[in-house]
Amino acid sequence: xxxxxxxxxxxAPLFDRLGTNANDSVIVIGDAVITLMRQGEWANYWDAVLxxxxxxxxxxxxxxxxxxxxxxxxxxxxVDYSGFVDLTVxxxxxHSWH
Amino acid sequence: xxxxxxIMSHPPHGSIHVQxxxxxxxxxxxxxxxxxxxxxxxxxxxxxxxxxxxxxxxKETVAIFDALALYDVDDLWVETESLMEKxxxxxQLTLPVKPIARLEINAxxxxxxxxxxx
Numbered sequence: 001x002x003x004x005x006x007x008x009x010x011x012a013p014l015f016d017r018l019g020t021n022a023n024d025s026v027i028v029i030g031d032a033v034i035t036l037m038r039q040g041e042w043a044n045y046w047d048a049v050l051x052x053x054x055x056x057x058x059x060x061x062x063x064x065x066x067x068x069x070x071x072x073x074x075x076x077x078x079v080d081y082s083g084f085v086d087l088t089v090x091x092x093x094x095h096s097w098h
Numbered sequence: 099x100x101x102x103x104x105i106m107s108h109p110p111h112g113s114i115h116v117q118x119x120x121x122x123x124x125x126x127x128x129x130x131x132x133x134x135x136x137x138x139x140x141x142x143x144x145x146x147x148x149x150x151x152x153x154x155x156x157k158e159t160v161a162i163f164d165a166l167a168l169y170d171v172d173d174l175w176v177e178t179e180s181l182m183e184k185x186x187x188x189x190q191l192t193l194p195v196k197p198i199a200r201l202e203i204n205a206x207x208x209x210x211x212x213x214x215x216x
Contacts, residue, residue, distance in 0.1 A: 001208055013139070013179065019204020095207065098107065098216040 002091035006030035007098050014097055015045045020052040027079070027087055029058040033065060036072040043073050050075045058084060102126055102133045103210040109140035111156055116144055119215055120162045127169035134173035135166075136206065137195065142180050145191040160192055167193075177203060 003018055003026045010032065018026065026049060028036060035042040036057060049055055056077040062069070069078060079087070088094060104123055108115040126133050137145065144159065151158040166172065174195045181187065181197070188197060198206055207213055 001204070013200055016200045017138075017203040019201070019208075021204060021208065024204070093208070093211060093213060095105075095213040096216055 002027065002087055002094040004029065004094060004096040005032045006096065008032055008035060010035050010042055015049065018049060022053055024053045025087055025091060026053060026055045027058065027084060028055065029061050033057055033061045033067060036076065038071060038073050046073045056083065056087060099132055100211040101209070102131055102212045102214065103136060103207060104133060105136050105138060105213065105215040106141040106144055107138040107216055110144045110149070110159055111151065116159050117157050120159060122214065123171060124169065127171050133171050134210070135171070135175065137176040138180050142176055142184050142186055145193055145195065146186065147190055147192045163193055175206060
């Protein structure tokens with residue numbers, strides 16, 4: 001399953017619902033990219049997700065907000081739109097979390 | 099046949115969101131799709147017994163929920179933690195709903211082909 005996260009604020013229950021399935025992937029887009037800040041309140045939650053599954057972030061949404069790759073949690077894949085499309089092709093089931 | 103899961107997480111009456119989701123569910127059911135529902139967060143209030151929508155000229159969404167069984171939409175799930183956090187219990191709900199733990203949500207979702215709502 002591909003989990004699409006685009007909305008803020010995030011909540012702790014969301015992270016529990018993502019599960020720990022290594023076949024799943026997460027992509028962070030839109031407003032939600034601001035939650036990836038390495039020094040931010042959600043960094044530990046993202047580190048825990050990254051321990052189990054791959055997490056991608058849409059490059060344009062970082063650039064748009066002036067967020068540098070060095071500002072965000074380590075271990076993320078930074079993808080462009082075609083990378084996003086690839087993820088949607090690789091996963092037959094998708095869900096946009098609100 | 100594809101299996102559909104609709105996630106119901108919006109509170110009732112404040113917007114037409116729930117009505118629109120019910121329209122989607124009934125449409126899919128009318129075409130004999132296999133539809134299951136999962137109630138999360140504020141969405142658990144959608145099933146609270148004793149709503150008085152008709153009295154206040156609101157759409158009576160609870161009546162539609164009650165009718166879902168006629169369309170074979172009877173695989174209903176509610177997240178245990180959501181119920182507890184909102185101060186509700188299974189006994190207060192208008193339909194028989196299966197409880198599921200927050201940490202099991204991902205496993206439940208993985209069993210479906212299409213996931214809608216949220």
